[in-house]
Every structure is written in structure tokens, then in C-alpha cells.
Amino acid sequence: MADACVIRTETLTRDFATVLSVRGFRKVYGNFVAVDNISFEVQRGEIFGLLGPNGAGKTSTLECLEGLRRFDGGALNVLNVAPDREPRKLRNLIGVQLQTSGLPATMRVDEAMRFFCAYHDVAPRYDLLERLGLKEKQHSQFRELSTGQQRRLGLALAVAHNPPVVILDEPTAGLDVGSRVELHSLMHELKAGGATILLATHDMAEAEKMADRVAILLRGAVVATGTPRELTAAGSGLTKISVRTDLSVLHHNSAAFPGAQQHLVKEEYAVYYSTDPGPTVTALLGYIAAQNDKLIDLRVERPSLEERFLEITDPGVAQ
Amino acid sequence: MTAFAQHFAFEFKTGLRNPNLFFINYLFPLGFYAMMGLVMTQINPGFTETMVPAMVVFAIMASTILGLPSPLVESREAGIYRSFKINGVPALSILAIPVMTTIFHVLITSTLIVLTGPALFKGIAPVHWGSFALVALVTAFACGAIGALIGVISANSQATVLWSQLIFLPSMLIGGLMLPLSLLPKAILPFSALLPTSHAMQAFLGLAYDQPTTLNPFVSLGVLLAGGALAFGLAIYLFNWDSRNQTRQGHPLMALLALAPFVVSIFLK
Structure with missing residues (x-):
């Protein structure tokens, strides 16, 4: 990461020990309670893993934190910004890699980098494309990329504006081993630069390796939080x-x-x-x-x- | 380049890169124009008098009413708007820029038609070129806004086809393209007045060709402007980021409010 970018991220977050907080959060779809009164906090510079089976409420929680959905109770806070009330302020504070990288089919890789960087008012980060093995594909259209390449592009776009908070939803799904290692290395660099990472994943090995702390969601409730070591030690000990x-x-x-x-x-x-x-x-x-x-x-x-x-x-x- | 310029350049290129959009923006209207020029002028020599504006309006209808809505729905369904929202792309840009680039494509085809029509098919050139350009621009804006509104309210791509055809087919039959409004039965005229093509043809004939019209051409121009502004405002209000189309504010039937200026025009003629 460029030095200037590292400084910028640290400057944005240095006044906050708790970068992201979820308090009494509740999300309901019709009669279905997807998330019920969950709370957790993510500290500055931390990689926080959000784990849970399908339907546990991970994506609902992330989407509300990203300002994509309204919620039905509790309070969400990202660097002193309420995602539901101040979505514009949130845009430059978070970088999001969605589970499905929604980009126009005919958008070229380099074009996507220019497009999103222009909306964040930063210079395009072509170095990230090279870093994530996309330089050869920079003139290819999005529809011509493999699933792994699409996910890597999604990640490059998520971090191109050097956001202090990075939200990654299943970032390594569909990636080959080399890309996975590169992604983990990039996550460590982001962390070293002061970024805080919220990582939703099904990959327990990844969570154990990467996350400083994790929360396990089950049927819309947090059933365990702690470091991976604390959680495994708290088990039956077998x-x-x-x-x-x-x-x-x-x-x-x-x-x-x-x-x-x-x-x-x-x-x-x-x-x-x-x-x-x-x-x-x-x-x-x-x-x-x-x-x-x-x-x-x-x-x-x-x-x-x-x-x-x-x-x-x-x-x-x-x- | 600014975000607007990047977005505009991308959307414009999409109209050329995407085979479906290239077909609907260029091949379909120009192919239809060539066919009508070759065949219709032989069957009905009087068609040459209105051929140029009629084919321009047809090109506008093809690009905006038929071509614009589906990509909007497909983008929403593919979660592209979610990515856009997260990265700070405003709803106004998401709707306005495709409308503007579509108008740009339409102006290219319109220019080709108006420049070649007289030479190739003995079509009549406009008397007032400035008025012709103004009416073309206003018509493209009105139809582009209606296309955007159809894209916003349609639940899926299949629904866009139904909504688009609901406007496109009557426009071809009673919208003054193939037959002048003066030849239509009087009982049909109120229905014609609900169609943007009728007003576009009346404005072209009255303002760019100095020909007598059934509707007041200035009223028609005003109706197109008001209808376009209302349709675009409603499109912004009803716009939905959600790929599952579950978070829209307002009911889709509110889109019918865009008809208000056209309904009023029935009583103004």
C-alpha cells in the first residue's frame, strides 16, 4: 500500500477505539425475524470474523451496516456514522466486497477501476489490478472473467479508495490457492495500514487463520464471541x-x-x-x-x- | 475525468458494445427506415411527406421505449445497483446518464435519417432545421424518461416487454407514424393524444415543416416536455436499489401519473 494511503486510513480511525458497533440490532422480513437483538463491537485495526451457517443473519447484518437495508431495532455505528441515516458519509469510510460482484457485463476491468475511483474522488489504483493478477485482463469485459477473477476485481475495487473499514463477504469463495494466499496477504497489509476488516466467511480455516476475534451467529443470535483460541478452548476440550x-x-x-x-x-x-x-x-x-x-x-x-x-x-x- | 464523464463514457460505449443495444439503437431503426423508404414510398407516395420525421420518431421509440428499460431491470436484478450504491453512485446518475446516452445514440441515427432521407427516398427535408432538432431532442427526452420509468417499475425483464409494447404498438398504429392523425377516425383521436408519438409528429409537422396539424404543435411540445419531466421525476422517486425489488417507496401504479399531461392534452386541442 502506498504510504500516503496508510497515513490516510490511520488518520481517519485514530480517534476511534471502537470502529464499528452493533447494539441490540434487529432485522425482520415480514413475519420472519432474521436477526434478533445482537450486539458486538469491532476494534480499530482488528480483523473480525462473522461466522454462521446459511440463514444465520450474517448478510442481513452486513447489508444494514453497508447502508443497503433499513433495520427494525437497535443501533449501528461505523466510525460515528449511522449507516441508515448518513449513507453519503458512509461511502468513503467503507469498502465492500459483495458476495456476488455486481458489475455491468460489458464494463472492462480498467474501466471499472476508473469508474469507481472517480466516484470516490481518488486516482485509479491500477497497481491493485497487477497485485491481484488482473493486469493481463485489464482490457477484458467483466462477463469474460472467471468467477475467481470477478471476485478479485471486486476486492480491488473495495479497497481502491483506501477505506478505513473493509467489509468482505465470503472473499475467498471460488478462489484458487494462489489467489487466496494473495488475498490473505493483502488483508494483512490493510490491517497493518490501520484498516479494520469485518470478514463474513464460511471458511473456518480462514477465520481461524485471519481473524483476531470472531462472532458466531446462529438463527439470528450471537451464540459465541471471542478469539478463535478462546472459542476452541471454551468447547468440550476433547x-x-x-x-x-x-x-x-x-x-x-x-x-x-x-x-x-x-x-x-x-x-x-x-x-x-x-x-x-x-x-x-x-x-x-x-x-x-x-x-x-x-x-x-x-x-x-x-x-x-x-x-x-x-x-x-x-x-x-x-x- | 470526473465521475459524470466516466459514467457517461461507459454508458455510451455500452450502447455500442452490447449487441442487443447496438441492434435496437442502430440496426433495427435504420433497417426499418431503409425498408420503409424502399417499400412504403412505392405503395403510398404521400408517405414521403412525413417519412423523415416518422422514421426519426420510430428511431427514438426503438432506442428509448424498447431499448432502455430492459438493461435497467437486468442491472437491478444482477445486483449492479447495490454495488453502485455502496460506491456512492447516486440514483440520479443511474437513471439520467443512460437516458442521456440513449438520446445521444438516437441523435446519431436521427441525423443519418434526416440527411439521407431526401437523397435516398425523396423524403421531405425540414423547413426549419433548428425546430426539427428541438422537437427531436424533446421527443427523445420524453420517450427516454418514459423508458426509464418502465425500467424502474417493471418487476422483471418480461414485464418490460409488456409495458414497452403497450406503448410501442399503439404508437405504430394510431400515433401518426404510418397514418397522419387527420386520417384517423375522430373517436380514435383521444387515444392518439395519450401517445408521445402523436405529439411528436404534430410538433414536427407544425414547427419544423409548417404543415397544418390536428393538435396545436406548441401544446404538443409542452405535453412532451411536461410528460418527460413528470416521468423522469416519478422514475427517480420509484427507483429501487434492491436486486429483489423489495424496498421501493411508492406503488408502481403511481407511474400512471406520467400520463397526466397527455390526458390534459385531450381537452386542450
């Missing part, structure tokens, strides 16, 4: 032990192993969740040897954010 053997003797075994609380079969692996992994592994290895089976693979893993997420949003799946 360690996952996956075992694959030649004869699969563990697949139909009902024997109890020390510390093992849950047992399931996932593809070729017998999976155990244990409160005390050492004795569990020792007992498992002994059992396999006693059954004249041969160990092929053994994995002991800390619970991930994904498992914690499943535990919260769908306990049946987690168990």
Missing part, C-alpha cells in the same frame, strides 16, 4: 484421535478406551474424541496389536474452530 488400520478392527469395536468420550467412523478412519489423549492412544495401540491388525495412520489433533463451530451450530454433527 482431542480428536483418528486411526486407520489395515483390517479396520476399530470400525465395529464397542470397547471403551480410557478418556474416549465419543466414537465415530469417518471414511477409512475410526475417530475418537478424548479428554485424555495419552492413555487413549496407548490403549488403542494395544487393542490394534492384540487384534493382529496393522496401524496405517494415527493422527492426534487439537479441536479446530471448525469443530467448535459445528459443536455450537449443530451439536448432532459434532458428536
Whole structure:
């Protein structure tokens, strides 16, 4: 990022410790309550993950924060601007990558950069196109781009005016590994430049890797908030032990192993969740040897954010 | 370049890049003009007297009433307006700039018609070129505003076709394009007065050709201006950013208010 841009972002946000706040927010569609009385705050320079299954209320929350929808209760605040009452002030404060990049089909890549930068009254950021691998495509029309290229263009346009708050809705969906890495790197740079990022994602690995804090939404309510480490630690605390053997003797075994609380079969692996992994592994290895089976693979893993997420949003799946 | 200039340049190029828009802006009206010049002037030699303004009005109708609404609906459905809103593109620009660029395309085809009509098909050239240009501009504005209003109120692309044809087909039949209003039965005239083409033809004939008219050409010009301004105001008021078309203020039937100047004109003749 250009130095001038970094300075500008920091200048805009330095007076605010809390950049974005959602208090008692409620959104109703007809008789359906999409979001009911949720509250959370995002601090300056933070990457905040908004997680939840489809229909949890993530997009409704984001759309109201972006000033695209009116809401039915509570208060939203972005850098001291109320999105519903001061949409014009909001425009240069936020950069938004929508889930579907809505651009005219015949608009060229470089044209889109000039077009949106002109409306934000900043110089076009062609360097971002190069950075996100779109330089070769700068004369292509939007309809000629792949899904991944369209999403990268959406991201470039979202951050081209150096907004202090960046809202990303499923930014890496449909991206290849290289583009995903580049996007994560860009997010880190934006953060280093003082930007605050609100990231809605289904990708738990991405949230765990990128987010400083996350909130998990379920059926329109916030059911958990904290750092990814705090959330995983706050779970049942079970360690996952996956075992694959030649004869699969563990697949139909009902024997109890020390510390093992849950047992399931996932593809070729017998999976155990244990409160005390050492004795569990020792007992498992002994059992396999006693059954004249041969160990092929053994994995002991800390619970991930994904498992914690499943535990919260769908306990049946987690168990 | 300013945001307005960027937006205008993009929308103008879209009229050339998009095959559907290029067809409706250029190929369809100029093809129809060539066909009418070759065939209609043989069947009805009297047609040469009104051919040039009639084909100009036809070109205006094609680009604005038929061509303008669908891209507006498709853009809304594709979520393009949501992107625009987030990035500070005002609703006024979203509606006004496509109307202006469409008028620009129409002026190009109109110029081709008015310059070639007399030479190619013995069409009559205007007596007053300035008045001709003024009436063409006002007609394009009125029809462009109506096209924008159709795009705003239509629930989907299919609905735009219905609304557009509701204006386009009667205009062809009783709007003074193929037959002068003076030849229509009197009972039909009130219905003709509801159509922008009738007023456009009357204004062209009265102000640019010094020919007798059924309606007062100045009234017709005023009706087009007032109707266009009202239609555009209503389009802005009823405009909806939402791709699901759920957040519009006002009922779509309010669009019928744009007919008010045309209804009044029935009693002014």
C-alpha cells in the first residue's frame, strides 16, 4: 500500500477505539425475524470474523451496516456514522466486497477501476489490478472473467479508495490457492495500514487463520464471541484421535478406551474424541496389536474452530 | 475525468458494445427506415411527406421505449445497483446518464435519417432545421424518461416487454407514424393524444415543416416536455436499489401519473 494511503486510513480511525458497533440490532422480513437483538463491537485495526451457517443473519447484518437495508431495532455505528441515516458519509469510510460482484457485463476491468475511483474522488489504483493478477485482463469485459477473477476485481475495487473499514463477504469463495494466499496477504497489509476488516466467511480455516476475534451467529443470535483460541478452548476440550488400520478392527469395536468420550467412523478412519489423549492412544495401540491388525495412520489433533463451530451450530454433527 | 464523464463514457460505449443495444439503437431503426423508404414510398407516395420525421420518431421509440428499460431491470436484478450504491453512485446518475446516452445514440441515427432521407427516398427535408432538432431532442427526452420509468417499475425483464409494447404498438398504429392523425377516425383521436408519438409528429409537422396539424404543435411540445419531466421525476422517486425489488417507496401504479399531461392534452386541442 502506498504510504500516503496508510497515513490516510490511520488518520481517519485514530480517534476511534471502537470502529464499528452493533447494539441490540434487529432485522425482520415480514413475519420472519432474521436477526434478533445482537450486539458486538469491532476494534480499530482488528480483523473480525462473522461466522454462521446459511440463514444465520450474517448478510442481513452486513447489508444494514453497508447502508443497503433499513433495520427494525437497535443501533449501528461505523466510525460515528449511522449507516441508515448518513449513507453519503458512509461511502468513503467503507469498502465492500459483495458476495456476488455486481458489475455491468460489458464494463472492462480498467474501466471499472476508473469508474469507481472517480466516484470516490481518488486516482485509479491500477497497481491493485497487477497485485491481484488482473493486469493481463485489464482490457477484458467483466462477463469474460472467471468467477475467481470477478471476485478479485471486486476486492480491488473495495479497497481502491483506501477505506478505513473493509467489509468482505465470503472473499475467498471460488478462489484458487494462489489467489487466496494473495488475498490473505493483502488483508494483512490493510490491517497493518490501520484498516479494520469485518470478514463474513464460511471458511473456518480462514477465520481461524485471519481473524483476531470472531462472532458466531446462529438463527439470528450471537451464540459465541471471542478469539478463535478462546472459542476452541471454551468447547468440550476433547482431542480428536483418528486411526486407520489395515483390517479396520476399530470400525465395529464397542470397547471403551480410557478418556474416549465419543466414537465415530469417518471414511477409512475410526475417530475418537478424548479428554485424555495419552492413555487413549496407548490403549488403542494395544487393542490394534492384540487384534493382529496393522496401524496405517494415527493422527492426534487439537479441536479446530471448525469443530467448535459445528459443536455450537449443530451439536448432532459434532458428536 | 470526473465521475459524470466516466459514467457517461461507459454508458455510451455500452450502447455500442452490447449487441442487443447496438441492434435496437442502430440496426433495427435504420433497417426499418431503409425498408420503409424502399417499400412504403412505392405503395403510398404521400408517405414521403412525413417519412423523415416518422422514421426519426420510430428511431427514438426503438432506442428509448424498447431499448432502455430492459438493461435497467437486468442491472437491478444482477445486483449492479447495490454495488453502485455502496460506491456512492447516486440514483440520479443511474437513471439520467443512460437516458442521456440513449438520446445521444438516437441523435446519431436521427441525423443519418434526416440527411439521407431526401437523397435516398425523396423524403421531405425540414423547413426549419433548428425546430426539427428541438422537437427531436424533446421527443427523445420524453420517450427516454418514459423508458426509464418502465425500467424502474417493471418487476422483471418480461414485464418490460409488456409495458414497452403497450406503448410501442399503439404508437405504430394510431400515433401518426404510418397514418397522419387527420386520417384517423375522430373517436380514435383521444387515444392518439395519450401517445408521445402523436405529439411528436404534430410538433414536427407544425414547427419544423409548417404543415397544418390536428393538435396545436406548441401544446404538443409542452405535453412532451411536461410528460418527460413528470416521468423522469416519478422514475427517480420509484427507483429501487434492491436486486429483489423489495424496498421501493411508492406503488408502481403511481407511474400512471406520467400520463397526466397527455390526458390534459385531450381537452386542450
